[in-house]
Structures are given as C-alpha cells and as structure tokens.
Amino acid sequence: MIIDTHAHLFYEDIVKDIDSVLERAAESGISRIIIPAVDYKTSIRTLKLCDKYEMLYGAVGFHPCDIKETNPDDIKLLEELTSHHKIVAIGEIGLDYYWDKTYIDKQVFFFKEQMELAKDKNLPVIIHTRNSTSDAVEIIKQSYNEKLKGQFHCFSGNETDLNEILKLYGFYLSYCGNATYKKFGDLNSLLNTPVERMLSETDTPYLTPEPHRGRKNEPSYLKYTLKKIAELKNIDNNVLEETVYNNCMKLFFTI
Template sequence: MLIDTHSHLFLEEFAEDLPQVMERARNAGVSSIFMPNIDSTTIDALLSVCAKYPDLCYPMIGLHPTSVNETYEQELAIVRERLSAPNYFVAIGEIGLDLYWDRTFLKEQLLVFERQIEWALEYELPVVIHTREAFDYIYKVMEPYKKTALRGIFHSFTGTPEEAARLLEFDGFMLGINGVVTFKKSTLPETLLTVPLERIVLETDSPYLTPVPNRGKRNESANVKDTLAKVAEIYQKSLEYVAQVTSENALKVFGFRK
C-alpha cells in the first residue's frame, strides 16, 4: 500500500491520458491519492476527477497562496461556502505562504492563511501547508496553535535539520517528502536522518517535482514509488516497511481508518 498525499491530477496536464495515469498509479501499489485545491478555477475539475475515481481520489478545499491577490475575499467566500455545504472534503489545502515569486500580497497571504487555519479547527479538518521562502512567517503564524487539535502536513518539506526540528514541535503534523529527496544536489537525505520515519508522509506534487529517474518529465502518482525507494534507502528499511509506516502516518493525519 502506497499513499500519494499531494497530487494535482485534475490539472490540464492530465486531460489527455488520465485513465492511464490512474491505472499506472494502481499498478504501482497506490491505494489513495489526496488532492489539494488551488483556487475557485480548479474546484470543478478537482471534484470531477474525485467523483470519477471515488475509491482512489480524495479532495481538499482551500486557497493556494500564489492565488491570493486583490480578489482574496471573494475566493475565501467560495471556500467557506463549499465548507458549509454538504461535502466530501478531507482537508483544507493547499494553504500557506509563498514569497518566492512575489511579496506584494504578503499581508493578504497571512490573513488568508490564518483564516483557513481557523476553519480547519472549526470543521475538525487537517491542513496541508505550502511554504516557499516563508519559513519564519509560517512558524510565527502556527505557533499559537501548538496546543490546539490542529493537525496536517507541511507539504514539500526541503529544509534543514533545524527547520525540521521546529516543525516537529507541532505534534499533529507530518513532513511531506517528494521527488526532491532524489535530486542529486538535495540536502534532504541528511536532514531526514534527524527525522523519525513516524513523522513523514510521501507525496508527488504531480505534475511537478518528478523524482529521479524521470526528472524533467511530467510527474504522476505512480512515481511515488521512486520517492519511496529513496526514503527506504535513507532509513535503511525495507520498501514494504516504509510504505506501511508512511501510509499509516497519512491515514492518521486525514482521519482515515484502513
């Protein structure tokens, strides 16, 4: 059993061959694919894919930080509306902060992030957190929630041992590890030696961040097996053991039972 905790298979990159993509995922041993939303433009496509593959794909709802601009109030209203109607959302995501491209809307990103955290607590849902060039801001926003029931995943973790230690202070959270761990110049393997296996989950972030040996091509959920292989090598455990532990970690975060 393998779980891809973060995949955008509803994007147009998969419009031509989605059934084959899903088939390859199943053949690779993937039993669940968790899908984070981006903004109001992606909700319908996301829900459509999850409706087509209900035994495999599970939707989240949220507003991605790179989609935060002057229309953020309207976007948040849509998220709130979707949350308050009957739904199948398993998490609020992906949310967080991204200062890599642009800092223009930092104030708005912070407000949007915090409001969605509050909704996660209100609806008792986990959060999936995107952090890019914003570690200290993320930590500062999150710190008051340390003693709450908030749980979730720090998606696409690529940080230092010090950053890992600070994130692991949040008991209900896992670190999401993807194809970056297989990259030649990645320092993530050294960092992971300081992180208990019980605190990580596997993800692809498809169609991005394709692991070696397919780096440079479109990523897809089946490739989580390549990340698994690298993580097993780092922890010096069997593929089966790492698959089992990381899958149990994922199910725990999303409140699923086997």
C-alpha cells in the first residue's frame, strides 16, 4: 500500500476525470490520497471531494502564493473547516521567495498563525518552502513544541537545512517526481534523509516523474518516484514503500 500525501485534485480539469484518476491510483497500489488546499475556495472543494470519495482526505490552508487578498480574520474560516472528520492537516502553508518577494512579512504572519492553529487543533502542517527553507526552519524552531509536527513537502533545502529539520522530532520530508530527472539538484539531501523520516507524494499535477515527464502528473505515477528513490538509496523498493507508508500513517492518521 502507498499513500500520496500531496495531490492537488481540486483543479477542474482533474475533477472532471476524477473517477478514472482514482481508479488508476487504486490499481497502482494507492490506498489514500491527501489533497492540500491553497486557499479558502480550494479548501471547500477539497471537503466536497473528501465527502464523495472514501480514499480521499484533505488539508486546509493558505498557500504563501495565495495570500495577497487574504485577511487575518480568514484564519477563523480555516478553523471552522478543521472540524470536518476527513481533514488531517493544515496546509499547504509556508514561504515562497521564488515568485514574489514583495509581501514576505505577510507570508511570515500567515505561516506563524497557521502553525498556531495546527497546534491548537493537534494537526500536522504541510509546508511549502520554495527558495526559503532556511527561513522557514528558523520560524518553525521559534514555534516548536511537542504539538508541532509536519511535512516538508517537495524538499529542496541544502544539507544544513536537512540536518536542522532532522533535529525536530515529528517532522518528515518528501521528494517528488523530479527525483527521477537526470538533473535532479537535491540528490545529496535525498541520500542523507533517513528512510524513517521520509513520506511519499506526487505534487499532482506537477513534477511528473519519468517515464511520464511532460504529461500531467497523477497519484498513479507515485510508484515511479518511489522506485527511483529506492534505487538511489540502494534499498529494497518494498522496504521503502512499507517504511514510508508507516511514516505517513503515523503523521496523518494516528490519533
């Protein structure tokens, strides 16, 4: 069994084909899929999908690239959604210094506020850190206690960042389909990430792994990423899948 911890299935072009997408996922060994929202609208879409399909679970949150029009009071809207029985995390949250650096202070504010919400609701966080991992780690360390736990999704930090994260009990890392690319730039971090601290994800519809690169990504392709990671780390693929599955269950589905 495999869990895709990060698949944005709320996009309209995916929703219209969702039955086929989920059928292919199940056939490939996927047992559960977590849909991380990026704003309030996609949080609502996520809840509707989770209500309709047994294998789907959700995370609600404000993505750092989607907070320009977001107000502090909107955190209360997220809090209301966390009562849904299939919400398993707060996310996708974090910092993004790649697309726009003009509102970093606002990104930091919402990152901190959503981490506090996660601690209050005893939910893990799903963290986005594009070109911002070091700053994100420092902010997490400021807020860290035994209630704060989560996932560094699509990890792209350096080895110093990795070592700092590994000191934070309850935090895991995941790598996407770009791990299958010839010019994968985060190989050293991947090789030095203990399997016991790894999760599995696709980041659907992005970062499609080889041999399907160029197509829209989907959960059924997760097996290609895991196979490549097992190859790079020189471990048995079945051992990797079992360990990562247990990690996913521990973080998101163990009460």
